[in-house]
Amino acid sequence: MEELLLSRIQFAANISFHILFPTITIALGWVLLFFKMRFNATGDDRWMAAYMFWVKIFALSFGLGVVSGITMSFQFGTNWPGFMETVGNVAGPLLAYEVLTAFFLEAAFLGIMLFGASRVPNWLHTLATFLVAFGTTMSAFWILVLNSWMHTPTGFELRDGIVHATDWWAIVFNPSMPYRLVHMLLASGLTVAFLIVGISAYRRLIGDRSKGVRLTLKTGAWLAAILIPLQIWAGDMHGLNTLEHQPQKVAAMEGNWNTSTHVPLLLFAIPNEEKRQNDFEIGVPNGASLILKHDPAGVVPGLNDFYADDGTALHPPVTPVFWSFRVMVGTGVLMLAMSWATVLMMRRSGGVDGLNPWLLRGLVAMTFSGWVATLAGWYTTEIGRQPWLVQGVLTTEAAVADVPAPMVATTLVAYLAVYAVLLVAYITVIFRLARKASDAEENRPHSGAAQVALVPAE
Amino acid sequence: MTLFGDPTVWLPLAFAALMGISILVYVVLDGFDLGVGILLPLGDEDEKDRMIAAIGPFWDANETWLVLAVGLLLVAFPVAHGVILTALYLPVAVMLIGLILRGVAFEFRAKTSGTQKRRWNQAFFAGSVSASLAQGYMLGLYIMGLQHTPASIAFGVLTALCLTAGYGFIGATWLIIKSEGVLQRKAIRWARRRLWGVMLGLGAISLASPLVSERIFEKWFSFPSMILLAPLPLMSGLLVFIIYTALKHLPARDDKWAWVPFTATACLFFLAFVGLAYSFYPYVVPEKLTLYESASAPESLFIILLGALFVLPVIIGYTILAYTVFRGKATELRYD
Numbered sequence: 176m177e178e179l180l181l182s183r184i185q186f187a188a189n190i191s192f193h194i195l196f197p198t199i200t201i202a203l204g205w206v207l208l209f210f211k212m213r214f215n216a217t218g219d220d221r222w223m224a225a226y227m228f229w230v231k232i233f234a235l236s237f238g239l240g241v242v243s244g245i246t247m248s249f250q251f252g253t254n255w256p257g258f259m260e261t262v263g264n265v266a267g268p269l270l271a272y273e274v275l276t277a278f279f280l281e282a283a284f285l286g287i288m289l290f291g292a293s294r295v296p297n298w299l300h301t302l303a304t305f306l307v308a309f310g311t312t313m314s315a316f317w318i319l320v321l322n323s324w325m326h327t328p329t330g331f332e333l334r335d336g337i338v339h340a341t342d343w344w345a346i347v348f349n350p351s352m353p354y355r356l357v358h359m360l361l362a363s364g365l366t367v368a369f370l371i372v373g374i375s376a377y378r379r380l381i382g383d384r385s386k387g388v389r390l391t392l393k394t395g396a397w398l399a400a401i402l403i404p405l406q407i408w409a410g411d412m413h414g415l416n417t418l419e420h421q422p423q424k425v426a427a428m429e430g431n432w433n434t435s436t437h438v439p440l441l442l443f444a445i446p447n448e449e450k451r452q453n454d455f456e457i458g459v460p461n462g463a464s465l466i467l468k469h470d471p472a473g474v475v476p477g478l479n480d481f482y483a484d485d486g487t488a489l490h491p492p493v494t495p496v497f498w499s500f501r502v503m504v505g506t507g508v509l510m511l512a513m514s515w516a517t518v519l520m521m522r523r524s525g526g527v528d529g530l531n532p533w534l535l536r537g538l539v540a541m542t543f544s545g546w547v548a549t550l551a552g553w554y555t556t557e558i559g560r561q562p563w564l565v566q567g568v569l570t571t572e573a574a575v576a577d578v579p580a581p582m583v584a585t586t587l588v589a590y591l592a593v594y595a596v597l598l599v600a601y602i603t604v605i606f607r608l609a610r611k612a613s614d615a616e617e618n619r620p621h622s623g624a625a626q627v628a629l630v631p632a633e
Numbered sequence: 634m635t636l637f638g639d640p641t642v643w644l645p646l647a648f649a650a651l652m653g654i655s656i657l658v659y660v661v662l663d664g665f666d667l668g669v670g671i672l673l674p675l676g677d678e679d680e681k682d683r684m685i686a687a688i689g690p691f692w693d694a695n696e697t698w699l700v701l702a703v704g705l706l707l708v709a710f711p712v713a714h715g716v717i718l719t720a721l722y723l724p725v726a727v728m729l730i731g732l733i734l735r736g737v738a739f740e741f742r743a744k745t746s747g748t749q750k751r752r753w754n755q756a757f758f759a760g761s762v763s764a765s766l767a768q769g770y771m772l773g774l775y776i777m778g779l780q781h782t783p784a785s786i787a788f789g790v791l792t793a794l795c796l797t798a799g800y801g802f803i804g805a806t807w808l809i810i811k812s813e814g815v816l817q818r819k820a821i822r823w824a825r826r827r828l829w830g831v832m833l834g835l836g837a838i839s840l841a842s843p844l845v846s847e848r849i850f851e852k853w854f855s856f857p858s859m860i861l862l863a864p865l866p867l868m869s870g871l872l873v874f875i876i877y878t879a880l881k882h883l884p885a886r887d888d889k890w891a892w893v894p895f896t897a898t899a900c901l902f903f904l905a906f907v908g909l910a911y912s913f914y915p916y917v918v919p920e921k922l923t924l925y926e927s928a929s930a931p932e933s934l935f936i937i938l939l940g941a942l943f944v945l946p947v948i949i950g951y952t953i954l955a956y957t958v959f960r961g962k963a964t965e966l967r968y969d
Contacts, residue, residue: 242696252703256711270708582723
């Protein structure tokens, strides 16, 4: 039991750390392609400057993504041998396709994208940027196919307890895949939008008036403002899909114990699994029924339906699912408010120059808000899958390795220590790069104060 | 699917071959960039930048071969993947943390200066060394049948040191190609010093594997395989001689022959690998699990093979493209 919990924490720590960086690189690749194509179309150096600045952050994120991804491919064997033994026939090809189509595409063209601009023709550099962006997205596609299949497995049969693939089309396009993929890609877009806005706002606050920063702030703010309503809609659709296939997860997200109509949307509660009820409940009447069934009299499943006859819970642990869901939604609402406020203020009062310093500070504070929402979302869906590893096929407990608990604990502590240092270093270096870029901007002969005077507000 | 006979026979074999190629390519390619990391403290500040620049555009893709190799083990031989990796739990963790450290140090050192850059340089070195040591240790334990006896641990320590020397060696030969002047002369010296470690390692592995297993002894020292296999050690000896001679005479005028030590070393690694593969076939977990027993279902393997056959030529194509674009002597690495 102890090694099960430790192994779960270790896997969660590794994959949480890993997902931070793909979340950035998936969308940042496309943003870089956008910068490059704007440069190709307009010949404006500022777009290339934006490219050159953000490609460094891309490289840093990519490096961290690669090394933490290597850890993932070993984790299956070191801690979860039961997973591949049971579902390897399905998971194997999907993982193989991820490595083959995506990983190499990214890693090989990254060199040209980062260091090759002066060594290869311009078109090849643009193509390399496209292929890297395409590669990261394909990587996300295959891994989300596998992850979705673990939630809603289809297209297989069990022979002697081992999963055998029968229909690859059904496996790839399993019921939750389209929703999960769209939700994750949009999450990546939002994470990058707020990262770009946050860093650009920071550069404005330290006195950088260059046009490049204006461009990136505007690009990021518009990207965020457009994506967030799409994301809220996509999230809602994903929720309905989960209701259909994993009602116990939705019951935990809503903190709803009894299947009934007119279920309130809980804003606050402390779920109590022992008494099978919530303490200190504050809710909006009929809210959950409205959201999930679009009808106040809609029936929302309750956790009490998911108990075995002997009283063991067949639903996921309620508190973490309930709260991480609220953190995700709360961050999303904050993103909506901030991005729309920024865009409206820019339109009303003369572009980037019209932005209130306090709004800029708020945007800096939200630089990594995408990470918070993404992690909270993943915790909701992955903890919400428990006690299953593959819904209805394999329990998490059955897959764990027989490695002594102290050994798992030791490596867990080592990983956590390394991750903490790297995370601090990553964030520090990004802000340092921003300061350095702004300093260089000020010292340019054609930039700085003179530039601000010459170029009227956009 | 029955084109080549029984798919439960040829599919696992094909995947074993693919996995073998991946491991070999990994050992040569990541070997040289790990090796440059191992040699890093030996260069002065300026040289450090050029040493890093010599591996800069390549290391990401090089490391991906490890993911492919382990990935193939994972997807084609899932049972073996579990057995091997749980047995090597701690060295795997050490290797991973080492790879993480060096990977990120590579990025961070380029974006800092002064004391902090020095610290990331140290992290790059420490990560490279611990990853190499861990890989060597795992190789040793694997040869000893994944047992944790004092003898196998001692042998693991020996292979750990030898593989680290080997990586340092191939790193130095890579630097000979990618550098000039003082740094090149230094690299030649570093290579000369490490050649002995490589020979010791090859010798130790060649002696240990037949001694540990009677089956492997039989495979090598029975008639007529002994004669058929004779070219393997003979060619290895010849390669060592070529490397030794080349290192003695380099640098040549107009930078001729600078590619010889690296190429010959890659061939040497190839021969050593073929020898090991021959010894262990058909086992994937030594003396316990064969390829055929631990393979995934043929229909799943076939799906992966289709993808692999389509993608591998592409991968090889753009790997060559990347190496062509960044050919020649390493200059200062710039994002432009």
